[in-house]
Amino acid sequence: MADAGMLRFHVPEPEVRPGGTPDFSDVTIPKAGSVPRPEIDVDPRDIRDLAFSIIRVLNRGGEPVGPWAGLLSDDELLEGLRHMMTLRSFDARMQMAQRQGKTSFYMQHLGEEAVSCAFRRALAPGDMNFPTYRQAGLLIADGYPMVTMMNQIYSNEADPLKGRQLPIMYSSKEHGFFSISGNLATQYIQAVGWAMASAISNDSKIAAAWIGDGSTAESDFHSALVFASTYKAPVVLNVVNNQWAISTFQGIARGGSGTFAARGLGFGIPSLRVDGNDYLAVHAVAKWAAERARKNLGPTLVEYVTYRVGAHSSSDDPSAYRPKAESDAWPLGDPIVRLKNHLIQRGVWSDERHTQAEAEILETVIASQREAERHGTLHAGGKPSTRDMFEGVYAQMPPHLRRQRQQAGV
Ligand SMILES: Cc1ncc(C[n+]2csc(CCOP(=O)(O)OP(=O)(O)O)c2C)c(N)n1
Ligand SMILES: [Mg+2]
Secondary structure, rough: OOOOOOOOOOOOOOOOOOOOOOOOOOOOOOOOOOOOOOOOOOOHHHHHHHEEEEOOOOOOOOOOOOOOOOOOOHHHHHHHHHHHHHHHHHHHHHHHHHHHHOOOOOOOOOEEEEEEHHHHOOOOOOOEEEEOOOOOOOHOOOOOOOOHHHHHHHOOOOOOOOOOOOOOOOOOOOOOEEEOOOOOOHHOOOOOHHHHHHHHHOOOOOEEEEEHHHHHOOOHHHHHHHHHHHHHOOOOEEEOOOOOOOOEEEEHHHHHOOHHHHHHHHHHEEEEEEEEEHHHHHHHHHHHHHHHHHHOOOOOOEEEEEEOOOOOOOOOOHHHHHOOOOOOOOOOOOHHHHHHHHHHOOOOOOOHHHHHHHHHHHHHHHHHHHHHHHOOOOOEEOOHHHHHHOOOOOOOOOOHHHHHHHHHHH
16 A cells, blocks of 8 residues: 555645735636526526626626616615715724723724625515624614614613623614624524524514624534525525634635535525625625525525625734735725715716715714713713613523622612
């Protein structure tokens, strides 16, 4: 028998490190409009290629092309642009508020605004998202008040969650936004379970599960796919591949030469990849997947190919692990600039109107911030009462909590 030599342990490495030249040559970008749009009851075996390609609508000139184009009106697109601009402006102000010590923690969406903002438009009232911390656009695009979000971030006296959740871990049943859990990938099993319950009770509501590239390595992701595929749960399984999981590049969770979307193929789940920085493409694919769920055709796995331009959180410094200019080299551009250019090309927007809208939005965000700050910030003003700490969790307060409350004298 031939000597096979010594075994070597393989650890995937990113293409470049700080100081190197950004390189995205391994990200193959098909032409906009080139990926077909199958019928929603397609056999997943017939669309295997869609798990390895990227569905795109907006071409380099800002024109919508191909079979996934043409779903949204001028007004809907203008509103979508406003949602994304609002999220970006909100993020910038709250990031600053964190630096000023008004909150302990913040997480931005810079570069990923299209994913959550456009997805929200594909859902119906009563549907339920199980989001991570990177989908506040679901709330903004659904008209959830920014003041309430800020109250939560400041953990002040008007915080609807009474200081019990980490800043930015919102919750709103009315807006189809399940309480964010910091334990990543739990969103997947919970969303699939919720979707199964919806089907068991012959309801009409569907669920949306959310996960990042890195968190797909958790076993909850795979367990959820087993149940979703076996019981054809009415759920959209979203994977936001923003290339990074804090300082870990996406190749660690993905491994080999596959894609995150391709994970769904082994389960017989129709799986697609979409340009996450193309508002029109995200919406079109989300709508396709939501329709499948609603028509009892089962789950769809969607990988959004995007890039996390900002730091992971206010506690992170990306210059320690990736080249500073890497975001400039990202080949799919900026979602706001791309939709803006499309709307200008459509004849319903201009640079002047954009600049004016930016100023108006900032003013609204600042007004909301002033209102929230009247209710207090992390170190100043009103706080939730100590008594709140003991309430709202159990229908009937257990004896040990009652004792602790008495000891606290509240
Ligand atoms: C179960 C679990 N493990 C580890 C962490 C710590 N953690 C918080 S964010 C994060 C990275 C997640 O990256 P990704 O899933 O790609 O999402 P992104 O932040 O890029 O949106 C990790 C490891 C956690 N919150 N939960
Ligand atoms: Mg990530």
